Amino acid sequence: MTQRTVLVVLFDDVQSLDVTGPVEVFAGAETHTPGTYRIRTASLDGAPVRTSSGLTLVPDLALTDAPAPHTLLVPGGQGTRRPDPRLTDWLRENGPRAKRLVSVCTGAILLAEAGLLDGRRVTTHWAYCDRLARDHPAIDVEPDPIYIRDGTVATSAGVTSGIDLALALVEEDLDREVALVIARHLVVFLRRPGNQAQFSAQLAAQTARREPLREVQQWITEHPDGDLNVESLAARARLSPRHFARAFQAETGMTPGRYVDRVRLEHARRLLEDTADGVEEISRASGYGTSETMRRAFVKALGTPPAEYRRRFRPAPAH
8 A cells, every 4th residue: 555645834823723634634544544644744944833823833854854745735824924935945846746735725825926836726715815816817716615626736725624625635545435434533524515615505604593493404405405495494494484584594694595506506516526427417416406407507606507517627537
């Protein structure tokens, strides 16, 4: 079995969870299947760094002493706002030596400053997407996804999305069962609801205060192909349709119909990205009924039909 070295770059004012989240995932994979990952952390001079939350992290070695890794992981944090030029220079010189470049949150800014993202589709924390696109016009910045894999480069959105990306990479490197075991151990979703959308229905909408409405939200997410009209959902919440519709919008910030539309769109997107299922099958599984109904929903929301969406956004097979 091939052991993959994961080198995590450390710097002052790094976001601690950007580091520890992915590290816990890769470490979990190594515990489950020994010999799969060797995790190393490195700072410019090998000195301890202080995270933005005040924690001190002690690296294994200096970046100048680090051999070329399989996966070079660059976290984000306040330290990316005015990065040390020496760090950018090191990334520019050594980044291409890694077999896989990974960033978490604003770590994408460091990779961009090093010229390693030109011509790539990338994402970062939603609050910094405009800045990244403005400062680096050669990069195709997408503010929506939780993470994007473009060839040998993988970028993720804010903070906990680094865990989502790391789980996806473990699933790619090993298998889904290993990733699922790690996700269960960390008590996180193997696939976060809404999959790769920073502003999925679950994130864009507020979580309802009342338990019956929260249960309805979960039911919609788990049954996009179910009977999701207001009358059926109201009955599940044990409310009248009129009372349910008013309460749902008041507590979540969107109407039940809008919430259902988002969940179905996200479910269909995930199936297009992650499976080889046909468009007709996906349309039924996502609650659209027909491929034409799903096509209209995709064109209205995303400006592209499902087949073109799959062609553009389904990850290329790993080699």
